[in-house]
Amino acid sequence: MSTPKPLDPHDRERLIAAALAARQSAYAPYSKFSVGAALLTADGSIVTGANVENASYGLTTCAERVAVHTAVAGGRRTFQAIGLATSGGCAPCGACRQVLSEFCEDLLILLIETDHDNAVVDVTLAQLLPYRFRLEAE
DSSP: OOOOOOOOOOOOOOOHHHHHHTTTOOOTTTOOOOEEEEEEESSSEEEEEEBBOSSSSGBBBBBBHHHHHHHHHTTOOOOOEEEEEETTOOOHHHHHHHHHTOOOOEEEEEEEEETTTTTEHHHHEEHHHHTTOOOOOO
16 A cells, blocks of 8 residues: 655645634534544645534434545545544544545545644554455456
8 A cells, every 4th residue: 555645734734724624513412522524635625524413323424424525526536635623533433434445545634633732643544444345346
């Protein structure tokens, strides 16, 4: 697997700020756990998402998938990095990891800890999902 290229410091700042801002739009009345995602596309655009909960819990949508689906619906399918802003600096759930891997095997992920001066930990999707599911075409 390839190693993602380091982010330009300006893009890194933009991504962190966008994830923090997106978190403010979360709809999390049940869990009270707000998540903001900011996806940096290949063309330098940032597409954001926030988690949207539902009383029927299985219908809840994670911030990461909101951002990916919005980007894809807008014609963008190549991503450089994603920033996730959460209390605790949490990593994406397994479903989101798989969705992200559909478009980028080794995406750079910035885990932004909102409770401690927005501390950031960098990981890669390959580190979080080393044996992703692949549907091999015959």
